[in-house]
Amino acid sequence: MAVDQISFDFYEFLHRTEKSREWLKKAVEVMPGGVTANIKSFAPYPIIMKHGHGAYLEDVDGNEYIDYLLAYGALMIGHNHPKMKERIVKQLEEDGTNLFGTPHEREYRLAKRIQSYYPSMEMVRYTNSGTEGTLLAIRLANAYTGKQKIAKFEGHYHGGYDKVLFSINPDPKKAGPIHTPTPIPESKGIDPYYEKNILILPFNDLKGTEAILNEHKDEIAAVIIEPIQGGFIPATPAFIQGLRKITEQLGIILIFDEVKTGFRIGIGGAQSMYGVKPDLTVLGKVIGGGFPIGIVGGKKEIMMESGPKHSSDVFDVSQGKKTTATEVLFHSGTYNGHPTILAVADTVLDILEEEGKEVLKRTERLKKGLEDLFRKRGIPMQALGKGTIFSVVLTEKDVKNYRDLQNSNLSLRKKIDYLLLNEGIYTKPMNRYSLSVAHGDREIERTLDAYQNVLYKKL
Numbered sequence: 001m002a003v004d005q006i007s008f009d010f011y012e013f014l015h016r017t018e019k020s021r022e023w024l025k026k027a028v029e030v031m032p033g034g035v036t037a038n039i040k041s042f043a044p045y046p047i048i049m050k051h052g053h054g055a056y057l058e059d060v061d062g063n064e065y066i067d068y069l070l071a072y073g074a075l076m077i078g079h080n081h082p083k084m085k086e087r088i089v090k091q092l093e094e095d096g097t098n099l100f101g102t103p104h105e106r107e108y109r110l111a112k113r114i115q116s117y118y119p120s121m122e123m124v125r126y127t128n129s130g131t132e133g134t135l136l137a138i139r140l141a142n143a144y145t146g147k148q149k150i151a152k153f154e155g156h157y158h159g160g161y162d163k164v165l166f167s168i169n170p171d172p173k174k175a176g177p178i179h180t181p182t183p184i185p186e187s188k189g190i191d192p193y194y195e196k197n198i199l200i201l202p203f204n205d206l207k208g209t210e211a212i213l214n215e216h217k218d219e220i221a222a223v224i225i226e227p228i229q230g231g232f233i234p235a236t237p238a239f240i241q242g243l244r245k246i247t248e249q250l251g252i253i254l255i256f257d258e259v260k261t262g263f264r265i266g267i268g269g270a271q272s273m274y275g276v277k278p279d280l281t282v283l284g285k286v287i288g289g290g291f292p293i294g295i296v297g298g299k300k301e302i303m304m305e306s307g308p309k310h311s312s313d314v315f316d317v318s319q320g321k322k323t324t325a326t327e328v329l330f331h332s333g334t335y336n337g338h339p340t341i342l343a344v345a346d347t348v349l350d351i352l353e354e355e356g357k358e359v360l361k362r363t364e365r366l367k368k369g370l371e372d373l374f375r376k377r378g379i380p381m382q383a384l385g386k387g388t389i390f391s392v393v394l395t396e397k398d399v400k401n402y403r404d405l406q407n408s409n410l411s412l413r414k415k416i417d418y419l420l421l422n423e424g425i426y427t428k429p430m431n432r433y434s435l436s437v438a439h440g441d442r443e444i445e446r447t448l449d450a451y452q453n454v455l456y457k458k459l
């Protein structure tokens, strides 16, 4: 029987995770689905974790896992890095507070440091998440160009709000022609206004993209892109360079959403690897070391849309003055530029400068080891990705976009992922693999052994 025809038995999973199941029974009484983010749920129920250290997670049943989800890529310094802990304590003592609620020196210092890796970010603003970051970048593009529509690529994720929550994981049968995809909403409750103001572009298809952008150039404020789709399907250099050229010619702002790729595809992100300068960049995840952050930056003239008019507060309508709100782009947040988190970000950069290159090397070792194992077992597979993220994609064919990925062997991949959970290898089934400074040779060996067990003894 072909390996992908063997039905999957949850028995061992159910047996190992009894306490998770019990927890979930309680959690569903107070939280819809027992979770606080739907993405964190999976069938038959998600595993409840209670401890993390280095490269490891431990669940409520006491099972240990090598963590490759790493909080969806955020934890490149691993769980609870000692230097991070030390910095937090030191910073809280030095600052005397955990939140100034005013401008402070570290905002400037970190901005300068970020610029040294991302020279395209001539000015920056801090947000509390990647979602808030892309929201601000898009508002900046709308304000600067005076245009309304946004173009995004099929299969790309930019946060969970109405403007961009389209065609991330659409049913290919409903997603329209390959060169002119149709916007498919990814949530109930999205205002139909946004469906009229989004255009879906075909990734790695320069001709198709150019045709759509040309047709709508007077309405499109920005193209937002994950330069490496989902963190693991790279844009071809010709595509990304071509996109830069076309957007420049058409007066469309190019936004690189590097929330996943920032600091992971080398410290300078995908833009450094491709040698392409976007107009705006959004960073998040890795730089926060596990704490919430987003950073938006780009061309000075665009970023300045968000600058306050120094003579007045946008909310100040005292002394009979008219509000100046519509003259300025509104950007605010109680926790923006959180001083303790910016200190952590500074330490994350120290750690990555010291150890980042080793993580790249170990990722390559793991990718090669996995490819060898699958080849020997006769299962078509590629460890697809750049830098310190990749995904196990079960096909030998070229994977250049969302639809190619749908044509890979997803059901077998899912089966393998569940079997690996039983072997102590954690990623949410079907998710990508991210590595951290804490993933050493020992963890790589253990992971390859676990795969060997699954591929040869369990399938």
Ligand SMILES: Cc1ncc(COP(=O)(O)O)c(C=O)c1O
Pocket: 072, 129, 130, 131, 132, 134, 157, 158, 159, 160, 226, 257, 258, 259, 260, 284, 285
């Ligand atoms: C490319 C990309 N953009 C934006 C976001 C949203 O970031 P956050 O979850 O921090 O709001 C994510 C999160 O996965 C992402 O991968």
